[in-house]
Amino acid sequence: MSKSVLIIEDEPFIIEALSFLLEREGIDFDCSTDGEGCLDIIESRRPDLVILDMMLPQMNGMEVLQSLRNTEAFKALPVLMLTAKGQKKDRKAAEDAGVSLFMTKPFANDELIANVHRLLDE
Amino acid sequence: MSRTLVGTRIRERRRAKKISQVGLAKQVGISASYLNLIEHNRRGIAGKTLLTIAKALEINPRYLSEGADQGLIDRIKKAAAKTSGAETELGRTEEFIGRFPGFAALIERLFDQVEVKDQTMQALSDKMSNDPFFAEAMHLMLSSITVIRSTTDILSSSSDIQEERQQRFLSNLMTESERLSKTAEEVLQHFEPSGEALEGESDERSVETFLESKNYFLDELEGPIYPLDAASRIEELVDGMAISNVDRQRSVRILSAYAECAERLPVEAFLGQAERFGFNPLLLADHYQMPLHLIFWRLAHLPPHEDFSQFGLLECDGSAAVLYRKALNNFSLPRYSSACPLWPIYGAMSQPMHPISALIVMPSGEQFMAYAVSRFHTPGRPGVPGQLRSTMLFSGVNIPMADRLSRDMLPEITVGFQCSVCPRTACLSRRNGYLLG
Numbered sequence: 293m294s295k296s297v298l299i300i301e302d303e304p305f306i307i308e309a310l311s312f313l314l315e316r317e318g319i320d321f322d323c324s325t326d327g328e329g330c331l332d333i334i335e336s337r338r339p340d341l342v343i344l345d346m347m348l349p350q351m352n353g354m355e356v357l358q359s360l361r362n363t364e365a366f367k368a369l370p371v372l373m374l375t376a377k378g379q380k381k382d383r384k385a386a387e388d389a390g391v392s393l394f395m396t397k398p399f400a401n402d403e404l405i406a407n408v409h410r411l412l413d414e
Numbered sequence: 415m416s417r418t419l420v421g422t423r424i425r426e427r428r429r430a431k432k433i434s435q436v437g438l439a440k441q442v443g444i445s446a447s448y449l450n451l452i453e454h455n456r457r458g459i460a461g462k463t464l465l466t467i468a469k470a471l472e473i474n475p476r477y478l479s480e481g482a483d484q485g486l487i488d489r490i491k492k493a494a495a496k497t498s499g500a501e502t503e504l505g506r507t508e509e510f511i512g513r514f515p516g517f518a519a520l521i522e523r524l525f526d527q528v529e530v531k532d533q534t535m536q537a538l539s540d541k542m543s544n545d546p547f548f549a550e551a552m553h554l555m556l557s558s559i560t561v562i563r564s565t566t567d568i569l570s571s572s573s574d575i576q577e578e579r580q581q582r583f584l585s586n587l588m589t590e591s592e593r594l595s596k597t598a599e600e601v602l603q604h605f606e607p608s609g610e611a612l613e614g615e616s617d618e619r620s621v622e623t624f625l626e627s628k629n630y631f632l633d634e635l636e637g638p639i640y641p642l643d644a645a646s647r648i649e650e651l652v653d654g655m656a657i658s659n660v661d662r663q664r665s666v667r668i669l670s671a672y673a674e675c676a677e678r679l680p681v682e683a684f685l686g687q688a689e690r691f692g693f694n695p696l697l698l699a700d701h702y703q704m705p706l707h708l709i710f711w712r713l714a715h716l717p718p719h720e721d722f723s724q725f726g727l728l729e730c731d732g733s734a735a736v737l738y739r740k741a742l743n744n745f746s747l748p749r750y751s752s753a754c755p756l757w758p759i760y761g762a763m764s765q766p767m768h769p770i771s772a773l774i775v776m777p778s779g780e781q782f783m784a785y786a787v788s789r790f791h792t793p794g795r796p797g798v799p800g801q802l803r804s805t806m807l808f809s810g811v812n813i814p815m816a817d818r819l820s821r822d823m824l825p826e827i828t829v830g831f832q833c834s835v836c837p838r839t840a841c842l843s844r845r846n847g848y849l850l851g
């Protein structure tokens with residue numbers, strides 16, 4: 293059974309680029325453009341990895357992450373945070389909340405895909 | 415301390431002028447051995463002999479008797495200490511100022527400019543850290559760059575992309591490039607300094623500079639003036655200062671405070687009472703039954719006279735930000751804040767309306783009489799505390815008008831100017847290290 297990824301991102305052109313990259317790797321994926329709606333998708337689709345933006349409408353990425361870590365079923369779900377907020381304090385807050393990997397935008401496609409594979413294989 | 419160095423200053427100046435001890439003694443009409451004792455501070459010197467020596471050495475006798483402005487000495491030392499890599503002769507600062515007053519003034523001015531620039535940089539840094547527009551703009555720009563970088567990488571590294579998708583990626587690139595350009599322009603406009611702001615920053619001291627040029631006494635605001643006339647005269651004075659709108663408000667506030675004390679304490683009558691009460695502000699406030707800070711302002715703004723100009727004034731708000739400053743020759747004042755926390759002006763804030771009097775002793779040993787009082791500038795209301803303003807009047811202890819009795823009764827407080835130039839390293843109120851230590 294192939295692994296699947298959920299992209300939670302509100303910038304459509306970034307979603308489009310990420311979609312192409314995952315598609316090229318043969319990885320299944322779903323998309324959500326807001327923090328609130330993504331929780332239902334995670335509950336129903338049970339992805340193997342979440343690529344999570346921090347600045348999201350309704351519910352921000354940190355709140356989504358905390359919500360996942362407070363839910364028994366998703367405590368260990370790999371979460372790759374992909375954000376433009378790359379200050380030390382943001383990274384620390386994400387790490388304290390239990391992020392699996394913190395990457396800043398703009399990112400290198402190769403590096404992102406390598407990290408996606410690593411997190412899916414763990 | 416400066417009085418004990420008169421002989422040292424004479425020796426330094428004589429050597430600088432390349433005059434022998436014998437030659438100077440002969441020129442002044444005293445014996446070389448007596449001059450030797452004077453130069454080693456073993457004999458006091460004043461009056462005619464001091465004047466004659468000063469004339470022979472072509473120097474202002476005041477420099478010989480009082481030394482250089484302590485504030486200037488502190489600032490030159492601070493400038494040297496803050497400039498890493500420059501090996502300066504800190505122990506000869508006073509000699510340097512005496513020998514090269516023009517260069518010393520230049521260094522002080524440059525150091526002032528550096529400090530103003532530092533403050534501006536800090537303000538801009540704070541603005542960038544806390545500016546919601548900038549935070550949002552940065553997020554937008556990074557998002558655009560992310561799209562451009564990632565999409566360009568896809569287009570350049572993948573040869574088998576469907577044409578329809580390729581066109582969409584190109585369209586995305588175009589859209590994001592335009593958005594990036596637009597956001598960048600907006601950021602540029604947001605941070606483009608207006609002429610007004612620049613003037614405001616560079617003219618921070620303009621009203622004080624103006625008052626200093628008038629010896630802190632404005633004929634235009636003295637005498638019986640109707641309040642409306644005072645307002646228009648203040649406007650005229652501020653118009654003449656050629657300052658920005660940012661600084662204009664501050665200048666009007668300061669001149670209005672001056673006008674209030676001039677109106678409520680007419681100078682002619684006040685001078686008579688001031689002499690009667692030995693220029694003691696507490697007795698004058700009691701006599702006039704007026705708020706003490708008004709007496710402070712009046713005493714600090716008397717007509718030019720060799721004695722009357724000897725009061726300095728500092729006023730700050732509850733955050734200790736400086737609202738107004740009139741320095742004395744050897745009592746330097748902070749431009750913004752960060753003076754010695756032991757100064758009575760700050761202590762007065764803990765007990766509004768209760769004046770504090772003290773004999774403050776500087777690290778150099780120089781003493782000043784200081785009076786401070788704080789008041790509620792705006793009244794408090796339920797849930798909102800009143801806003802404090804604190805004012806300090808100070809003067810040297812050796813001025814002829816000093817009330818010796820009240821001076822002797824004042825409690826003594828050992829203070830400094832600023833931590834960075836204060837050698838009292840064991841002080842419990844110290845905020846940061848001694849730069850010169």
